[in-house]
Amino acid sequence: MNTDTSSLHLEKVVPEAEDFLPLLGTDYVELYVGNAKQAAHYYMSAWGFQPLAYRGLETGSKDSVSYVLAQDKIRLILTSPLKPGGPINRHIEQHGDGVKVIALWVDDATKSWKETTSRGAESCMEPTTLQDEHGKVVLSGICTYGETQHIFVERGAYNGTFMPGFKPWNPPLKSTSVGLKFVDHMVGNVGWNEMNKWVEFYAHVMGFAQLVSFDDKDISTDYTALMSKVMSNGNGRIKFPINEPAEGRKKSQIEEYIEFYNGAGVQHIAVATDNIVETVTALKERGVEFLYVPETYYDTVLDRVGKIDEDLAPLKELGILIDRDDEGYLLQLFTKPVLDRPTMFFEIIQRKGAKSFGKGNFKALFEAIEREQELRGTL
Numbered sequence: 115m116n117t118d119t120s121s122l123h124l125e126k127v128v129p130e131a132e133d134f135l136p137l138l139g140t141d142y143v144e145l146y147v148g149n150a151k152q153a154a155h156y157y158m159s160a161w162g163f164q165p166l167a168y169r170g171l172e173t174g175s176k177d178s179v180s181y182v183l184a185q186d187k188i189r190l191i192l193t194s195p196l197k198p199g200g201p202i203n204r205h206i207e208q209h210g211d212g213v214k215v216i217a218l219w220v221d222d223a224t225k226s227w228k229e230t231t232s233r234g235a236e237s238c239m240e241p242t243t244l245q246d247e248h249g250k251v252v253l254s255g256i257c258t259y260g261e262t263q264h265i266f267v268e269r270g271a272y273n274g275t276f277m278p279g280f281k282p283w284n285p286p287l288k289s290t291s292v293g294l295k296f297v298d299h300m301v302g303n304v305g306w307n308e309m310n311k312w313v314e315f316y317a318h319v320m321g322f323a324q325l326v327s328f329d330d331k332d333i334s335t336d337y338t339a340l341m342s343k344v345m346s347n348g349n350g351r352i353k354f355p356i357n358e359p360a361e362g363r364k365k366s367q368i369e370e371y372i373e374f375y376n377g378a379g380v381q382h383i384a385v386a387t388d389n390i391v392e393t394v395t396a397l398k399e400r401g402v403e404f405l406y407v408p409e410t411y412y413d414t415v416l417d418r419v420g421k422i423d424e425d426l427a428p429l430k431e432l433g434i435l436i437d438r439d440d441e442g443y444l445l446q447l448f449t450k451p452v453l454d455r456p457t458m459f460f461e462i463i464q465r466k467g468a469k470s471f472g473k474g475n476f477k478a479l480f481e482a483i484e485r486e487q488e489l490r491g492t493l
């Protein structure tokens with residue numbers, strides 16, 4: 115397996131002073147789902163999210179209902195339609211449950227919109243000010259791959275629970291955190307030969323730079339092949355790997371995703387923890403299902419990654435994967451798809467210096483995914 119990480123570098127570092135789109139972090143991730151009330155229960159009981167805010171009939175929202183959940187810096191919004199025939203219904207019919215919005219926290223949503231639309235981004239929301247007794251939030255938005263959107267959120271003048279239109283939400287279910295801290299990266303799957311188009315979009319329209327590059331020979335098995343490039347914003351807080359399928363002997367997992375999602379969309383959300391053993395133990399106790407690599411993975415892993423701080427035994431028992439680059443190592447584990455369609459999944463990641471994405475694990479991982487695809491009859 116190729117573990118050469120000499121290609122790890124920012125191809126073009128954007129000095130913050132010249133960054134035309136300074137991003138403070140991921141503000142929230144919104145999923146359109148068939149039944150937001152029950153999805154909220156799942157993310158609370160299984161994933162340890164806390165209830166934060168609600169918008170629905172009781173707050174004057176006649177067409178849709180949204181639940182906002184939080185765990186440390188991660189905010190999820192789960193939204194369902196209340197009436198037939200609207201854009202949310204159509205999105206769910208096309209894609210099943212999935213990520214609609216990757217919201218980005220900015221100081222100035224109007225400037226963010228102008229800078230990106232003037233560079234060719236298609237607008238999905240003109241700058242819009244929402245106000246209530248706690249202050250104001252300004253939103254604007256642009257389209258990205260598939261039907262996914264980036265909403266810019268300016269909340270410097272707001273001190274309410276979430277944003278105008280929502281009220282605090284205190285359901286009877288009490289959940290306890292599993293130690294998830296923040297969104298580390300979010301990966302998009304795009305169609306055949308579309309990766310470079312979206313790499314160019316993030317570079318030109320949003321001022322991102324390419325972080326890591328590897329070719330399909332690095333990450334192919336007998337069956338699955340893909341190509342991937344990682345785009346990062348200037349301060350590195352936002353990282354978007356973009357995958358496209360590559361020719362393999364049988365159907366690539368990216369093709370399977372594109373088929374079931376009916377187009378490009380978010381493949382996985384990687385969430386960071388400070389203690390992956392505790393986090394994964396808690397998630398497994400609550401019924402979250404993970405991909406497994408063969409036990410033989412652990413026979414040679416330390417030869418590949420060298421010395422690590424953790425005992426290998428609990429990592430092996432939980433199936434946690436290890437990889438190293440020239441800045442350190444990382445521990446990671448991937449769930450099975452969390453939706454009915456074999457589309458989106460989560461990654462749990464603990465970084466111990468490494469800034470890469472686990473390339474050394476891809477082969478073992480793809481073989482695990484292929485075992486699942488074989489069960490689904492989609493290879």
Ligand code: FE2
Pocket residue numbers: 299301382384461471
């Ligand atoms: Fe990832």
